[in-house]
Amino acid sequence: MKSLGSIRRSFAPWADPSAKPYIVFENITKRFGDFTAVNNLSLSIFEREFFALLGASGCGKSTLLRMLAGFEEPTSGRILLDGQDLRGIPPYKRPVNMMFQSYALFPHMTVEQNVAFGLKQDGMPKQEIDARVADMLKLVKLTQFAKRKPHQLSGGQRQRVALARSVAKRPKVLLLDEPLGALDKKLREETQFELMDLQQSLGLTFVVVTHDQEEAMTMADRIAILDKGEVMQVATPAEIYEAPVSQFVANFVGNVNMFEGKVKARNGEAATIVGGSGAEINVVNAGEAAAGKDVVFAIRPEKIKVSSKKPAGTNAMQGEIWDIAYLGDMTIFHVKLSDGQIVKAATMNSSRIAEDPLSWSDQAWISFEPNAGVVLSR
Amino acid sequence: MADNASASAGPAGNNLISAITSRLVILVPYAWLLFFFLIPFFIVFKISLSSTAISMPPYTPVINGFSDLASKWHTFSFDNYVWLTQDPLYYRAYIRSVVIAAVATFFTLLIGYPIAYGMARAPATLRPTLLMLVILPFWTSFLIRVYAWIGILKPEGLLNQLLMWLNLIDSPLIILNTDWAIYIGIVYSYLPFMVLPLYSALEKMDYTLIEAANDLGCPPLGAFWKITFPLSLPGVVAGCLLVFIPAVGEFVIPDLLGGSETLMIGKTLWNEFNSNRDWPVSSAVAVILLLLLVVPIMFFQQAQAKAQEQGR
Numbered sequence: 001m002k003s004l005g006s007i008r009r010s011f012a013p014w015a016d017p018s019a020k021p022y023i024v025f026e027n028i029t030k031r032f033g034d035f036t037a038v039n040n041l042s043l044s045i046f047e048r049e050f051f052a053l054l055g056a057s058g059c060g061k062s063t064l065l066r067m068l069a070g071f072e073e074p075t076s077g078r079i080l081l082d083g084q085d086l087r088g089i090p091p092y093k094r095p096v097n098m099m100f101q102s103y104a105l106f107p108h109m110t111v112e113q114n115v116a117f118g119l120k121q122d123g124m125p126k127q128e129i130d131a132r133v134a135d136m137l138k139l140v141k142l143t144q145f146a147k148r149k150p151h152q153l154s155g156g157q158r159q160r161v162a163l164a165r166s167v168a169k170r171p172k173v174l175l176l177d178e179p180l181g182a183l184d185k186k187l188r189e190e191t192q193f194e195l196m197d198l199q200q201s202l203g204l205t206f207v208v209v210t211h212d213q214e215e216a217m218t219m220a221d222r223i224a225i226l227d228k229g230e231v232m233q234v235a236t237p238a239e240i241y242e243a244p245v246s247q248f249v250a251n252f253v254g255n256v257n258m259f260e261g262k263v264k265a266r267n268g269e270a271a272t273i274v275g276g277s278g279a280e281i282n283v284v285n286a287g288e289a290a291a292g293k294d295v296v297f298a299i300r301p302e303k304i305k306v307s308s309k310k311p312a313g314t315n316a317m318q319g320e321i322w323d324i325a326y327l328g329d330m331t332i333f334h335v336k337l338s339d340g341q342i343v344k345a346a347t348m349n350s351s352r353i354a355e356d357p358l359s360w361s362d363q364a365w366i367s368f369e370p371n372a373g374v375v376l377s378r
Numbered sequence: 379m380a381d382n383a384s385a386s387a388g389p390a391g392n393n394l395i396s397a398i399t400s401r402l403v404i405l406v407p408y409a410w411l412l413f414f415f416l417i418p419f420f421i422v423f424k425i426s427l428s429s430t431a432i433s434m435p436p437y438t439p440v441i442n443g444f445s446d447l448a449s450k451w452h453t454f455s456f457d458n459y460v461w462l463t464q465d466p467l468y469y470r471a472y473i474r475s476v477v478i479a480a481v482a483t484f485f486t487l488l489i490g491y492p493i494a495y496g497m498a499r500a501p502a503t504l505r506p507t508l509l510m511l512v513i514l515p516f517w518t519s520f521l522i523r524v525y526a527w528i529g530i531l532k533p534e535g536l537l538n539q540l541l542m543w544l545n546l547i548d549s550p551l552i553i554l555n556t557d558w559a560i561y562i563g564i565v566y567s568y569l570p571f572m573v574l575p576l577y578s579a580l581e582k583m584d585y586t587l588i589e590a591a592n593d594l595g596c597p598p599l600g601a602f603w604k605i606t607f608p609l610s611l612p613g614v615v616a617g618c619l620l621v622f623i624p625a626v627g628e629f630v631i632p633d634l635l636g637g638s639e640t641l642m643i644g645k646t647l648w649n650e651f652n653s654n655r656d657w658p659v660s661s662a663v664a665v666i667l668l669l670l671l672v673v674p675i676m677f678f679q680q681a682q683a684k685a686q687e688q689g690r
Contacts, residue, residue, distance in 0.1 A: 069589075069593055070593075071589055071592075090597070091589070091593050092592045092593070092596055092597050096593075097593055097594065098589075098590075100586055100589070100590055102584065102586055104584065104586040104589065104590035105590075106591075106605060107587075107609065108608050108609055117594050117604075118594030118595055118596075121594055121595035121596050121600070122595060165594070166593075169594065169595070
């Protein structure tokens with residue numbers, strides 16, 4: 001895939017065929033009674049990667065994390081960590097630590113004692129423990145709260161204690177279960193960047209479970225989209241967003257417009273698709289869809305331009321402005337096409353005064369570039 | 379003007395009513411304590427300051443009304459309390475009662491904790507049934523249940539028959555009329571009072587804490603002592619108090635299972651009151667027993683409240 005969006009850093013071991021994955025899920029199945037939480041799932045995670053498991057509740061993402069931590073054993077399949085099969089190894093002997101969604105701070109211990117708990121288990125000398133605890137509290141900016149009990153802290157402070165406690169042992173892998181779920185929006189956004197900085201500075205492998213696509217997009221190097229215990233797609237945030245492999249993924253991450261149609265003609269990579277209303281869509285890359293096949297053309301709202309006059313390009317459709325949502329930084333237009341489909345188009349408000357003012361019920365044209373969307377099978 | 383006045387009087391009136399209501403609500407338990415604890419206690423205390431007499435009631439002075447109190451109060455004396463210190467019977471009975479109650483409480487905790495733990499970890503659908511089973515013995519009279527233990531523990535009783543049938547022993551074990559029978563009786567009778575507070579403490583504990591401890595390298599047994607047990611301490615304390623306090627003054631169990639030799643304060647009190655008909659001395663015994671139990675508990679609760687204020 002040619003550069004899709006901006007990639008955060010030149011860190012892409014998954015693209016290197018000789019790189020050895022650090023964590024491998026091999027054909028993992030997990031059943032609870034009749035319910036199959038994880039179904040024959042395979043996944044590789046690389047060292048120092050910030051990996052996100054993204055999915056709706058009940059998709060198996062937490063079960064996957066709990067199997068890695070050792071709280072659940074897979075029904076079949078195996079998990080390898082740094083080449084070692086983890087089957088039968090109890091949680092207290094695994095070189096992974098977990099940050100719990102509820103934080104699970106020990107209520108009868110001070111912040112300091114909470115952070116020191118894991119270190120004491122390792123039989124580390126007291127002076128070293130004290131030094132490490134002080135380091136950790138400094139890292140999460142809680143030094144002056146060392147003697148407090150968890151209930152005397154705010155939600156954000158508790159979250160940071162949980163984080164300090166889980167990284168204090170310098171685990172090979174840190175597992176984070178909805179790490180920001182209990183924080184309010186503003187704090188969540190700040191903490192996302194703190195987590196990324198922490199991961200960079202400690203050089204750890206992070207596996208984070210989340211249902212919040214924005215959170216996954218912001219933090220992760222790669223995202224695995226899960227549904228009903230199966231992997232739908234594993235890719236970088238930019239690939240997931242710009243080149244989803246299925247309607248499910250396209251729908252799950254961000255907003256999308258779907259045009260149902262049939263491939264009329266192919267010309268190498270390029271193709272022409274005829275929609276239900278007879279409108280033609282020209283695309284640069286139609287993937288594997290052969291001529292005559294039923295397909296869906298998926299395009300993100302911000303890739304669609306709205307104008308009052310017919311634009312010059314190939315892909316243009318006429319409609320009526322159905323709804324306008326002004327969000328400050330952008331405006332979302334809902335345009336009703338002749339066949340009744342409502343198309344969402346987002347326009348950045350880069351200048352304060354609109355050049356082409358559009359209002360409710362105006363006739364308008366939507367247009368997009370031939371490379372702006374993806375063709376998905378139906 | 380009139381409108382303004384009525385508008386401002388409205389909320390003020392409501393506040394007054396709600397203030398009075400809240401006082402009244404607090405009044406009820408205080409009135410209960412006054413009528414059923416404090417007044418009887420003062421009657422007993424007054425009798426303990428009297429001296430025995432061959433009459434009905436068997437003590438003097440008998441006080442009828444407050445005018446009597448004014449004229450006769452100078453005959454009150456603490457002689458009965460002095461007597462308690464002079465006859466070793468009494469303080470030996472006190473000490474033995476406390477020791478037996480403490481040992482029995484320890485056994486009850488030892489047996490009750492696993493039961494409560496098992497209940498708290500049982501599937502949620504099973505818990506009401508288990509709770510019901512714990513409370514079930516209360517449906518039968520306490521006295522009958524203690525009598526039943528005589529049938530189980532006596533030399534030719536069910537327990538000895540079973541052990542001999544299993545060829546574990548050759549001759550019957552002598553359990554009835556020993557301290558062991560008292561321990562068994564107390565543990566059996568008071569087990570629900572230990573299990574219930576323990577269960578409520580363990581049941582609300584977040585199991586994720588144990589997972590967190592395991593995750594940080596602490597094996598299950600260590601996690602029990604470092605996390606589960608400290609967090610269940612309020613339940614342990616409540617359960618121990620609920621068993622220890624009535625066990626110290628227990629009369630029926632030592633009388634029926636412990637035999638005539640047993641020297642416990644509840645039995646001494648009963649003997650003093652019914653056989654000896656010495657109401658003043660038995661009242662003094664009761665007052666001292668009460669102080670012995672209430673004063674340490676008051677200090678303990680105060681310390682706990684302070685600790686909670688600091689911790690919570």
